[in-house]
Amino acid sequence: MKSTTSDPEHVSSAPMTRRRWGIAWLLGVGVLINYFDRINLSVASDALHAEFGITPLQFGYLSSAFNWTYAALQLPIGVLLDRFGVKTLGRIGALFWSIATFGAALAPGAYTFFGMRLLLGIGEAPTFPANAKAVGRWFPRQERSLATAMFDAAAKFGPAIGVLAVGGVAARFGWRWSFAATGALSLLYFVAFTMYYRDPAEDRHLSEAERQYIIGVEGNAPPTQGASLGYLLRQRKIIGLGVGFFGYSYCLYLLLYWMPSYFFSLKLDTFHSLLYTSVPWVFASVVDLLVGGWLVDALVRRGYRDTTVRKTVLIVGTCFGLAIAGAISTKDPTVALLWISVALGGLSAAAPVGWSIPSLISPRGSVGRVGSILNFGIQLAGIVSPILTGYITGATHSFSLAFAVGAVLLLSGIPAYIFLLGRIEPVPEPAVIR
Numbered sequence: 001m002k003s004t005t006s007d008p009e010h011v012s013s014a015p016m017t018r019r020r021w022g023i024a025w026l027l028g029v030g031v032l033i034n035y036f037d038r039i040n041l042s043v044a045s046d047a048l049h050a051e052f053g054i055t056p057l058q059f060g061y062l063s064s065a066f067n068w069t070y071a072a073l074q075l076p077i078g079v080l081l082d083r084f085g086v087k088t089l090g091r092i093g094a095l096f097w098s099i100a101t102f103g104a105a106l107a108p109g110a111y112t113f114f115g116m117r118l119l120l121g122i123g124e125a126p127t128f129p130a131n132a133k134a135v136g137r138w139f140p141r142q143e144r145s146l147a148t149a150m151f152d153a154a155a156k157f158g159p160a161i162g163v164l165a166v167g168g169v170a171a172r173f174g175w176r177w178s179f180a181a182t183g184a185l186s187l188l189y190f191v192a193f194t195m196y197y198r199d200p201a202e203d204r205h206l207s208e209a210e211r212q213y214i215i216g217v218e219g220n221a222p223p224t225q226g227a228s229l230g231y232l233l234r235q236r237k238i239i240g241l242g243v244g245f246f247g248y249s250y251c252l253y254l255l256l257y258w259m260p261s262y263f264f265s266l267k268l269d270t271f272h273s274l275l276y277t278s279v280p281w282v283f284a285s286v287v288d289l290l291v292g293g294w295l296v297d298a299l300v301r302r303g304y305r306d307t308t309v310r311k312t313v314l315i316v317g318t319c320f321g322l323a324i325a326g327a328i329s330t331k332d333p334t335v336a337l338l339w340i341s342v343a344l345g346g347l348s349a350a351a352p353v354g355w356s357i358p359s360l361i362s363p364r365g366s367v368g369r370v371g372s373i374l375n376f377g378i379q380l381a382g383i384v385s386p387i388l389t390g391y392i393t394g395a396t397h398s399f400s401l402a403f404a405v406g407a408v409l410l411l412s413g414i415p416a417y418i419f420l421l422g423r424i425e426p427v428p429e430p431a432v433i434r
Contacts, residue, residue, distance in 0.1 A: 020147070022196070024135070028150040029154070031128075033158075035154070035162060035256075036162045040182055041066075042256065042257050043162070043163055043170055043260065044170055044178065046270070052110040052113070053110075054110060057390045058110075060387045060388075060389060061390070066121040067121060069121030070121035071121075071382070071383060073125040074125065074375045075369075075376055077089065077368075078368045078372025079369060080126075080368075086199065093123050093126040093127060094186065094189055097120055098123070098187040098189075100123050101116075101183035129358075132368075140213065140214055142297055142300045145292060145300070145310075145353060146293040148352040149293025152351045153286075153288035155351075156284035159256060160278050160284075163277045166181070167270075237420065237421055242374055243412075243420065244421070245354050245413070246381050247381075248413065251347060251385075254386070254389055254403075257385075258402070263276045263333060265399065266333045272333075276333060279337060279341060287345040292352035306360075307423045310357070311417060311421065317349035317350030318350055318410055320345065320346020321346045321410045322411060323342040327340055327399070360425070361424060361427055362427070363426055363430065364426075364429065
């Protein structure tokens with residue numbers, strides 16, 4: 001069914017710049033480099049085993065170290081974002097993650113390397129909540145899915161090309177040089193973000209026509225104190241979104257950190273393990289942009305009900321994610337590749353929709369907090385997933401049970417989307433509650 005909401009695109013026919021899409025590209029490049037930093041670890045797993053003598057279980061803890069500090073900072077980051085803004089937190093974060101990546105390249109032992117992964121989590125902690133807040137400031141409702149998909153797809157494209165590019169550097173020059181190379185990219189991004197990012201209210205390159213086009217966006221309303229974390233954590237919509245995204249995140253981190261090892265366990269050599277790992281991420285990047293981004297916005301612009309479109313993609317995409325269970329019994333790398341590609345494609349269709357929702361359901365002045373609550377749950381999954389997978393594979397010498405756990409968590413998230421998230425609209429302002 002179609003709604004009767006008007007399209008702001010037709011409010012004015014005056015020439016308009018497209019500064020907002022430059023901001024979306026900037027955010028996407030940042031996430032791409034984030035995931036180069038993260039995929040470094042899975043690519044370097046064999047070298048780290050050899051140099052530092054770590055076991056599969058220890059590698060699971062090392063993989064999750066990033067998520068410990070990342071998760072611990074999510075709720076404070078949300079408060080800081082709503083108080084100090086995207087520009088300040090984005091600059092500090094990019095500088096810290098650059099230092100952490102260079103530090104990992106120079107680490108003399110496993111403990112120092114572990115410390116640099118903790119620091120990387122601190123540096124990258126603002127990224128996704130800040131991006132969600134930036135999209136809320138820069139884009140009207142009917143453009144937010146595509147804008148969100150531009151940085152969320154980068155989270156899939158990063159591993160897609162990272163396992164080959166970073167793996168090539170590591171194979172040719174050694175794992176330390178692969179970390180140094182991504183550290184250099186991170187430092188360049190810090191410079192670019194510092195020079196380019198501004199909020200719409202202070203961006204001198206934003207035309208008046210484009211400013212008027214986005215003027216109704218929540219993030220550009222007069223600043224308010226926003227709702228408290230305690231109030232937001234009691235809201236059913238926010239709980240539902242967080243529970244649903246936990247299963248998505250568990251599977252995402254399982255595949256991010258363990259997919260090269262999984263294909264290697266199917267008797268592929270190192271090159272083909274990395275190649276097979278790359279394919280599902282490439283497919284996921286395309287689906288993320290086309291379905292979770294472009295298609296959702298196109299349907300909303302055509303007048304279809306916002307809630308129906310977004311929840312359908314969330315739920316159907318998660319259902320396709322259950323295809324990860326297809327890899328449980330097969331020993332054929334090609335069959336496994338097909339199942340994992342379908343699963344990751346479905347989850348990637350749902351992901352930008354999920355990340356667009358904080359700016360759509362938050363009370364005024366609370367987008368940063370809601371984004372941080374969502375990302376806190378995501379990072380809890382990021383802590384549990386690699387460690388539990390390390391336990392399972394170490395005990396069973398198989399990935400079957402690890403994939404089964406991911407499928408069960410995905411299945412449990414679907415009712416949360418249906419019954420808790422409900423209609424996609426702002427939760428009531430705290431002052432309205434009696």
